[in-house]
Amino acid sequence: MAALLQFRSQVKGVMVVLVMLLFFLTLSPLPCVVGRLSSNSKQNLKVQKQLKHLNKPAKKTIKSPDGDIIDCIHVSNQPAFDHPLLQNHTIQMRPTYHPEGLYDESKVLSRPKEKSSSITQLWHLSGKCPEGTIPIRRTKKSDILRANSVHKYGKKIHRTIPEPRSADLDFVSGSGHQHAIVYVEGDKYYGAKATINVWDPKIQQPNEFSLSQIWILGGSFGEDLNSIEAGWQVSPDLYGDNNTRLFTYWTSDAYQATGCYNLLCSGFIQINNEIAMGASIFPVSGYGGGQYDISVLVWKDPNEGNWWMQFGKDYVLGYWPSFLFSYLGDSASMIEWGGEVVNSEPDGEHTSTHMGSGHFPGEGFGKASYFKNIQIVDGSNNLRDPKGIGTFTEQPNCYDVQYEKKGAWGSYFYYGGPGKNPDCP
Ligand SMILES: *[C@@H]1O[C@H](CO)[C@@H](O)[C@H](O)[C@H]1NC(C)=O
Numbered sequence: 421m422a423a424l425l426q427f428r429s430q431v432k433g434v435m436v437v438l439v440m441l442l443f444f445l446t447l448s449p450l451p452c453v454v455g456r457l458s459s460n461s462k463q464n465l466k467v468q469k470q471l472k473h474l475n476k477p478a479k480k481t482i483k484s485p486d487g488d489i490i491d492c493i494h495v496s497n498q499p500a501f502d503h504p505l506l507q508n509h510t511i512q513m514r515p516t517y518h519p520e521g522l523y524d525e526s527k528v529l530s531r532p533k534e535k536s537s538s539i540t541q542l543w544h545l546s547g548k549c550p551e552g553t554i555p556i557r558r559t560k561k562s563d564i565l566r567a568n569s570v571h572k573y574g575k576k577i578h579r580t581i582p583e584p585r586s587a588d589l590d591f592v593s594g595s596g597h598q599h600a601i602v603y604v605e606g607d608k609y610y611g612a613k614a615t616i617n618v619w620d621p622k623i624q625q626p627n628e629f630s631l632s633q634i635w636i637l638g639g640s641f642g643e644d645l646n647s648i649e650a651g652w653q654v655s656p657d658l659y660g661d662n663n664t665r666l667f668t669y670w671t672s673d674a675y676q677a678t679g680c681y682n683l684l685c686s687g688f689i690q691i692n693n694e695i696a697m698g699a700s701i702f703p704v705s706g707y708g709g710g711q712y713d714i715s716v717l718v719w720k721d722p723n724e725g726n727w728w729m730q731f732g733k734d735y736v737l738g739y740w741p742s743f744l745f746s747y748l749g750d751s752a753s754m755i756e757w758g759g760e761v762v763n764s765e766p767d768g769e770h771t772s773t774h775m776g777s778g779h780f781p782g783e784g785f786g787k788a789s790y791f792k793n794i795q796i797v798d799g800s801n802n803l804r805d806p807k808g809i810g811t812f813t814e815q816p817n818c819y820d821v822q823y824e825k826k827g828a829w830g831s832y833f834y835y836g837g838p839g840k841n842p843d844c845p
Pocket residue numbers: 504505506507508
């Protein structure tokens with residue numbers, strides 16, 4: 421009894437001290453300092469939380485010569501499985517169908533010794549990810565801090581789909597994005613392929629980018645546009661350097677709430693342990709020198725409905741589950757191939773950011789950038805030449821495109837340009 425009483429009086433004492441402290445704090449200028457600190461550390465907490473969310477625990481870590489850190493993450497621990505609708509998902513370790521017909525196990529269960537020794541991504545110089553894991557480019561604090569907000573990191577800021585039918589004027593005065601593309605529309609498409617020449621275009625401003633890609637589009641160009649995109653890009657804001665990187669993007673609502681680059685949100689399910697999304701491509705082409713290209717194939721599995729992606733001849737990377745999309749749940753209504761740059765009009769003049777090699781199509785092989793053997797997957801799930809190709813560019817004096825069809829290159833085009841020049845002020 422006595423002990424209890426003593427305990428009670430101790431509690432009372434502590435309470436009095438607490439109330440006094442609270443009173444003191446309310447009167448003192450301290451709360452302002454506390455307030456400022458907490459807004460700073462709130463931002464810091466947000467960044468830390470996002471980093472923890474994006475960077476899963478690694479089984480192995482590889483340091484790439486370009487400064488990237490590649491984490492080998494267990495395949496079932498990848499960001500895709502943060503998606504509530506993927507909680508019970510059974511991962512597909514191979515597509516049920518491949519449009520190239522000659523489908524063989526080696527495309528999925530690749531054996532490195534069967535492949536040519538060519539290096540396709542720079543980090544391969546430093547090591548490999550074990551089977552059962554996937555390589556993910558680690559997001560650094562500085563990556564997130566370069567974004568407009570923690571929330572925007574990994575997402576496109578502007579709507580950037582080239583819509584060839586709209587008046588050219590709309591584009592020139594619009595988002596500041598410039599394109600030089602070829603396209604097909606008016607049919608149902610179940611995939612697309614291209615071999616894309618790889619360059620390291622010069623970027624004038626860090627908030628600009630230059631990319632070369634395939635767009636697989638579903639729906640009209642409204643708020644619910646569906647898009648799957650893949651190719652290479654140089655984007656100082658996204659990656660912190662001027663390296664040429666393999667990338668993908670997806671959205672099911674015209675870049676509003678859904679989708680992201682690479683694996684920076686849950687959506688794409690990767691199965692391949694050799695290719696990292698967002699990692700640097702190596703080597704790249706030189707003007708008048710060695711030419712390098714990558715091939716990208718995206719196709720819809722006719723049985724499961726998922727959209728698969730293949731890089732080169734050997735690497736089936738993974739898939740976007742069908743349920744992520746509305747229109748693309750059925751088929752694509754338009755395919756586009758080509759380049760895009762952001763023109764932020766620094767100093768009120770056209771940007772000098774390059775598209776492709778930075779040279780006009782007329783210069784041809786070894787100097788201008790190309791897409792060759794462009795194909796679509798048709799209603800019977802076969803790859804074939806696209807019919808009724810259109811071309812589109814906002815300002816041909818800045819960036820241009822020239823399409824042809826002949827010989828071993830099939831349907832192909834040269835595209836790109838230097839941006840700012842006497843004819844493009
Ligand atoms: C996953 O499975 C559990 C147990 O069967 C079930 O309760 C839950 O609703 C399922 N979640 C989804 C998204 O299907």
